[in-house]
Amino acid sequence: MKKEKEAKVLTPAQERRKQFLDTFFATIPVRIGFGIIAVMIVCAVFAPLVAPYDPYTQDLTNMLQGMSGAHFFGTDALGRDLLSRIIYGARASLSVGLVSTLIAGSVGIALGLMAGYLGKWIDAVIMRVMDAMMSIPVVILALFIGSILGKGLGNIMLCIGIVMMPGYARMTRGQVLSVKQLDYVTAGKISGATRMKNAVKHILPNCIAPNLVLATMNLGTAILTEAGLSYLGMGINPPTASWGAMVSDGYRYLQEYPHIAIIPGIFIILTVWAFNVCGDALRDATDPRLRGTR
Amino acid sequence: MEHLIEVKNLHTEFKQSKGILKAVNGVSYYLDPGEIVAFVGESGSGKSVTQYSGVQLIASPPGKITEGEIWFEGQNLLSYGSNSEELRKIRGGKIGIVFQEPMTSLNPVMTIGNQLTESVMLHLHMTKAQARERATELLKKVGIPDPESRLNAYPHQFSGGMRQRIVIAMALSCNPKLLIADEATTALDVTTQAQILDLMQDIVRESNTAMVLVTHNLSIVARYAQRVYVMYAGEIVEHGTTEEIFKNPHHPYTIGLMNAVPGLNDQKDRKLIPITGFVTNLVNRKDECAFMNRCPYATKECASCTTPQLKAVPGEEDHFAACHRTVTKETKVEKVFDVADRTYVAKDYGKMAETDKILKVEDLKVYFPVYKGLMRKKIADVKAVDGITFDIYKGETFGLVGESGCGKSTVARTILRLNNSTGGKITFNGTDITHLDDVKMREHRRNMSMIFQDPYGSLDPRQRAGDIVKEPMKNFKIGLSEEEMDKRVDELFALVGLDPAYRERVPHEFSGGQRQRLVIARAISTNPSFIVCDEAISALDVSIQAQVINLLEELQQKLGLTYLFIAHDLSVVRHISDRVAVMYLGQMVEFADWDSLYSNPLHPYTKSLLEAVPVPDPFTEKTRERQIVQGEVPSPMQRPAGCAFSTRCPHATDRCRTQMPVLKERTDGHKVACHMI
CATH class of the missing domain: 3.40.50.300 (P-loop containing nucleotide triphosphate hydrolases)
Known part of the structure; x- marks a missing residue:
């Protein structure tokens, strides 16, 4: 078996993929984190098949129960099964986290790249708008945007995405400013690259790494912001489950029945941690200088 | 006679994921008071690590001094811990160090006056007023005009040369017995370099201080040093007085270095003979001659021998070389490396027309x-x-x-x-x-094209070598199909002396010289x-350098x-x-x-x-x-x-x-x- 493996000659593309995967999965936390994310996503997608109960059925005779064989994580104040609600809640929370981070990241990075590379008045206009957005507290800005867009899962994603955008724009702009004066960008110009090509091919790829880290950190913030907005009535309407909403629901029973708030909280922490380690590993695996060193 | 500092059989290792890197492998040397001794070698030869090991300034872990004795004024420095009271007194007190980069060796948020007085007060137990006086005196000594008012200036307010003078003043502040100058003038202009080295030479002579000159520049050695240690792969391969080493080098590496550098008084058509190949990987090194793979004089016997030890060169006092053979400049080489003869044809500018411009x-x-x-x-x-x-x-x-x-x-x-x-x-x-x-x-x-100074900075770290060379051809649409471009990349790689199999690599997987070849391949890809x-x-x-010039x-x-x-x-x-x-x-x-x-x-x-x-x-x-x-x-x-x-x-x-x-x-x-x- 081992011999067979050695004898196999890899094409360069396969070699690259193997190196990438080897570096990505180099440490045990990454493997655990990646496993957690995979399980969560599978559960969220196949929630109706996985969940033991209907998450919306109230059973007032069984409210506020502790952990038991029948209700693995117990029940909430309306007697709904917590495990089922967590599984369904993953749908809202994960999609809010991922989609809003994606919106914030892609638009923010694009704006930062434009500001940093083109400079002059474009830079001034973009960055002053970003500064203005950053100077308003997150929740107030989100409420403002939300009041224009209206309620709903899609809008809340868009809303959180817009709120988090300035961070990426600033980070990217700073990176672009330092990268664009490096010799290899000059070399690109001498090699006949147009401004557009130089920006996309040489500058952008070398500005992504810190944004990856920022994105993994923002993912957790997005999930929690959604909870805050839902609490204020901006987000997802009850009875739709989301982890953030479950934490704020359970908050009222924190003294007597702490598990109602703590269990969804643990899931938020787990998700954030898992994305964090995977984000770091992804950054290392995409860095050719680190690839193959672990 | 007892030497000022005597290092015996020093071994320094660095633990790495792939094994143990022996950066310093059994190095012995000494310095007497008032002497200027040069350590020459290329990057990675272990000359700096040797010096830093001597004052225990290597990062530990991963570094570790595993063996050896360092005798300085009758004490074995290795018997003290690297953070011990005794060693701290010696380091910065009796041994002063001048680093390469004057910008990073000074603290940018402290005035130079404070930086100077700090160590003086610590080591010489002076009051603040006395220390300031001493600092003024030091600045004057190293040639800073208007020293008193300049004490309140910050490092960025000085030029590079002036900053290096300040670093020297700091190193000298506690009347050291030994001064270590680690590539102290490499980052400076020739005129500033000459000024600084002359200054150091004067100071050393005046105060009978010994100085270690760590450098890769043979010309500096020729001008300033009295004795030379040539280092290669963490070992001293040749040692002798400057005159003997330059007149009659005995180690193939020393000879190679001398053949590779152009001098101001050379013949115009002198060819530069580069040292081909690379330094052997020092991780888990074998007990054999480390220079063997690049040595033009190596014979079959060399392969079967263990690491050569320094032995006296017959007929010469105080001249040692670590080579199994007795090699001189005249010895016939075993392996002939292909360097074309160079004939310089002077151009006749009188005959050139306007269209030749x-x-x-x-x-x-x-x-x-x-x-x-x-x-x-x-x-x-x-x-x-x-x-x-x-x-x-x-x-x-x-x-x-x-x-x-x-x-x-x-x-x-x-x-x-x-x-x-x-x-x-x-x-x-x-x-x-x-x-x-x-x-x-x-x-x-x-x-038109360009070759840059920094071969690493001018290559996009995320692009593959082949794509880097292909980029100009693609951008300028020179009318080649994808396959033709691939073929041309292979040709260009061969032309600049790179293995076409390396085209899938990324820049950091190349050595400095290979990277510069890659830059050259990119520069000539569209036939500029x-x-x-x-x-x-x-x-x-x-x-x-010699390879690239050729x-x-x-x-x-x-x-x-x-x-x-x-x-x-x-x-x-x-x-x-x-x-x-x-x-x-x-x-x-x-x-x-x-x-x-x-x-x-x-x-x-x-x-x-x-x-x-x-x-x-x-x-x-x-x-x-x-x-x-x-x-x-x-x-x-x-x-x-x-x-x-x-x-x-x-x-x-x-x-x-x-x-x-x-x-x-x-x-x-x-x-x-x-x-x-």
């Missing part, structure tokens, strides 16, 4: 505006390039020299239209390109006729390239150039063919530059008369009213200070801008 630069001016205040009002111009005129003929190498800050790189960047000119005209291949827009300029870029080499070889080790010359012959060769290393410029221009503060002060410029320099600035360059020959150095020019290049913001060089020129008169000299052509085509000639 590939580039014409007329009265080029590049000013950078300086803005100040709330309204961003333009208050002045930094005149980086102030009216220079020259032509470059097809197939020649045009050298451009001068100290840093004199505008050579700005000239190059302006010719390539990387920044805009303020005035003047640039004609390339008969087309006026001075004001072409980006789109039109791209049509000409195909024919004109290449700017901006300090293209300054960042490379000497043996690799490659550039070979390519010039094969492809008929024209080079604009910018460098501060005058020996290399002399070796490679047909005609040379000397720049000072944005102006051309002298211009001639290489022979008359080097044999008969007319401008005082050219003379002082040449005098500042050391020659790799201790005998010439001893008898050579030289006068090191004082001071530094003034800021282009405060340009002297008359001749730019008048502030430093030993012959300056009142006329020089008020009236700007123009570049005059003498009968033999030698141009010079000086009132005195």
